[in-house]
Amino acid sequence: MNDLLKFIVAAVLTGIPLLYGTVGEVLTEKSGNLNLGVEGMMYMGGALGLGAAFYYEKLAGAAASGPVAVVLAILFSFLAGALGALVFSFLTVTLRANQNVTGLALTIFGTGVGQFLGEYMRVREGTYVAVGNSLKSAFQNSPFPRFLQELPVAGPLLFGYNIFVYLGVAVAVIMALYLSRTRSGLQLRSVGESPATADAAGINVTRYKYLATILGGGISAIGGMVYIMTVAGAVWNHEGLSGEGWLAVALVIFCLWSPLRALWGSALFGGLMILYLRLVLPFFPTQLYKILPYVVTVVVLVAVSMRQKRENQPPASLGNAYFREER
Amino acid sequence: MMCVEQEGAICLKGLTKRFGSVVANDKIDLELGRGEILALLGENGSGKTTLMNMISGIYFPDEGQIFVGGREVTIRSPKDAFDLGIGMIHQHYKLVDVFTAAENIVLGLPEKGKFDKRAIAQKVRQISERYGFDIDPDKKIYDMSVSEKQTVEIVKVLYRGADILILDEPTAVLTPQETDKLFAVLRNMKADGKAIVIITHKLHEVLDISDQVAVLRKGKYIGTVNTAETDAQKLTEMMVGHAVSLNIDRPEARYRDPRLEARHLTVLNKEGVRMLDDVSFLARGGEILGIAGVAGSGQKELLEAIAGLQKGAGSVLYYPPHPNSDLAGQHVPVDRDGEELLGKTPAQIQKIGVSLAFVPEDRLGMGLVAGMDMVDNMMLKTYVQGNGPFVDRKPPKELARRLIDELEIVTPGVSTPVRRLSGGNVQKVLVGREIASSPTVLMTAYPVRGLDINSSYTIYRLLNEQKMKGVAVLLVGEDLDVLLELCDRILVLCGGKVSAIVDARETSKEEVGLYMTHVGGREEEPK
């Protein structure tokens, strides 16, 4: 029982960077933009988020406050992703470039920028870039009082996580409500389903595509920062970050473009990623556990295409550019 | 023109729109007051839809002015149009399939915040009652019939408080009953003070519903007349420019042997709706069999089922040409007692020696490859011929040159993408290629749609030549005048059923029209 509890907690913590990456990409894809630059944006977010916390600590010294560092890290990682997504939007929406190719270019650019910054900081500081223990605890410890965390079962299961878990859940829930319950969410979905219809209804397709993609890119990039600051232990680790973005894209498919399903989906993917530490099966080599998220995603993708249920399909115009005069 | 005094009316002055070198609208003037219905009449391709797209903000005019309520306005986007109270009901419905009716209706409204489904449903019901619609706000669009979708479109526009409504060919896909219902609604709106433009090319509807008729011809404004002071004859003259005595030849072929027989052919579409229902007929070589019907009565499915592009139940049998006819000997002999075509792919049909030519309705999206040049398009069906892995572009190049000469195709050269050619030339390329395959069956769908008079006559001539050779020609058409003069027999489809097969020399336009709307011409309500 205790082992299971520990496993669930670890799974949630491992999955949380994916939740940001996924929820951001869901928003982007709901506007019909398939931004394959998530990997790049998460790299940029990771490097800039870490850099923001690190230089803040360096400047403020002993007076550095944990919450301020967290806010700064979120802000800078968001900006990094938003900037990448802005470039993507400008190229695909305004200049009508192919979305697949532009997304891959963004991934190349973003991983380059992330690694460049990470390496640059290391060279410049002459040491590895990491924040001090007091700041680290602001990123990695639970924001709740001790007695809540020490409750049996409910304590670790509900109150033991770091701040980003609660924030991530909030973002996912707000996103779900926004998409299903507001006019603006309805309009955004219409842009992704049928931009011609949205345009004819007087919706500014370009603005929705830009805003959703930029906001989504920013949220995705926060995931990169969360990975670096929590899972990777607040040091730059480009090896570890590698592949997170693609896993987030997989999770978007797995959760069928629903932020709420991404909540348990990210925990499931997190669980699959660390399962090899907990569950050793004699007939199944532990190294192969890491491909399980991709395998289940492929299964979901195939199953959905075979069942053809209208509500579960990708946004109908996903990946296609929209030009009013060319209809 | 006045264009100034009236409140809530729309007025156009010198509106012009060009697409590349084509002038789609040339200096159009138009005027419409409140509580009036204006019919915008013109043949296909006369520029009606382009004009209305400029008013509704989809295209931006190259020249000219638009006045609404006496004020000059700029309409840059559909939103600008809404703000001016202009609502357009497009021919192709602009609805999001996975949304409900209510969600589609409120889509794009500037109201802020949470959307209250109950309040919306309430308002939708109010509008429905006021004008006499029937609508379920919570039904998903993908579960709806065509006429339900149209209702959603109209309610959508009214919900926004539009007082200038533009309907683009609203009756093209409706049954007569649905059309009557729609017209009743339009009259209610008119009584309510709305200004309505209805785009159509059906004369009886124009005379039935409108107060004024404005006529366009080839992108030019011809004039506006009061409906009460005109009749079908005069309108037709305005529309086509000369009295409609088409003078199309109808020669008699020597052999009229059975060629293609459909027996109890039934085709379902993706949603499981019966598009063709127990269709049986016999098409003969040496005759043109016209296929008439309201748009969407199963014409497309019929041709595609024969061509091997649609699955279906029943049977389609092919009989080879008569041994004495001109066509005999050119073709691999197939089973004299009839060769089953249904269930075979186009490649298999070709393989058993049946030369089937098919000029589909969607020329650039199906019959031709829009981005390729004439040479590459010529070899679309023949590229596999010859040994080895390489294509031989010599024969198609010769064919392309020959067609340019024979059919007077206007093109910069054989290597210009066919997309850049004008509609008439595109059709000549397509028909020319299909005829060059020396077919025994030639199927064409709307072969003269969007073509000028000269190109149209070229096509009629080509069809007649094929018929005289002993080819069985199937001609799906929309212009009854043409069908009556060109065809030998006319098969009338109604709701996927064979309503009647009549002798084109004996029948009248009225009779065919009746069969189009009532299976077997019965006056009682069809189900």
Added chain:
Amino acid sequence: MNEKHTPLLRLAKREAMSSGKRWAIRIAAIALALLAGGIVMALAGNNNPFAAYATILDGALGKKTAVRQTVKNFIPLLGTALAIAPCFKMKFWNIGAEGQITAGAVCATYFALFWAGRLPQVPLLLVMALAGMVGGGLWALVPAFFKARWGTNETLFTLMMNYIIIGFVKWLQGGPWEKQPKGSQQIAQFAENACLPKVAGVYCGWIIVLVLMVLMFLYMKYTKQGYEIAVVGESEATARYAGMNVGRIIMRTMSLSGAVAGLVGFLLVSGANNTLYDGVAGGVGFTAITVAWLAQLNPFGMAAISAMLAVLEKGADTLQTRMGVPVAISDVITGILLFFMLGCEFFIQYRVIVRGHEEKEAAK
């Protein structure tokens, strides 16, 4: 026309532009991108951008050994871009080249590890090449089958396939194929006879990809299959109408594409690395997609763009050793270059009409 009623900027599709003008726009875009990259380098380390570019050029092409390394970078890029071209021509968005390379590399490696003792060099290499092609082809066939049969989204499917095979290689590295003594998480270096011979100082893969370039050009332009691919890419409805079996064409083309990518995988393990590891493709599969697209799927254009990126990649290494600029700068500049080149196509396709300048534009 009344000026205040016209939008400030409008777009109009251009009629065909002369090819000289097209290339002028593209070269201008590349120049602008390099300028932007120079600014980045200047900001990053107070480096003189001209000196930095000079270092890149010198580092990539200055010495014989440098040129060899540049060519080594060039081989997989061009090879993979050629692999992707037919799929993209068909508008089948295969972004799984990364995985297809890896799958090919795995199959080739199998023979390198376990058959090297039994076969002499030439037959062994042929078997490895064949195995690579079969491996890559089959790996690509899986998503193609589901696309043809159920319309499963190929972009997402091929993407997932990449990480499945890469994870599989990780397992091989740490498991059954790990070299002795265990614990290194590495696969042994290939035996001499499983390595591609060198020609002019670089493994002979460069000859193979150049031959492939010509073959692919001929295939796409002059063969029946190339014609079918072009028709399916333009319109599936037309392809069906013409009697083509669209599903079969999709599967065949994807297999071909995967086979070429698999061949690149073979070149990488046998020629470049002489072993297999999980990063064997190392992002080439993705970069090559941008290469193929920017070259408008023209094989010779792909060679030019691949060469440019290869120079950049090698030059960045030198930049790091000489000027202390992190090597990732090459990805940054590559990214900027791709952005500018993607963006410039817009100005080839469309012209922007500024309010009040209609007449001038129309007169052109």
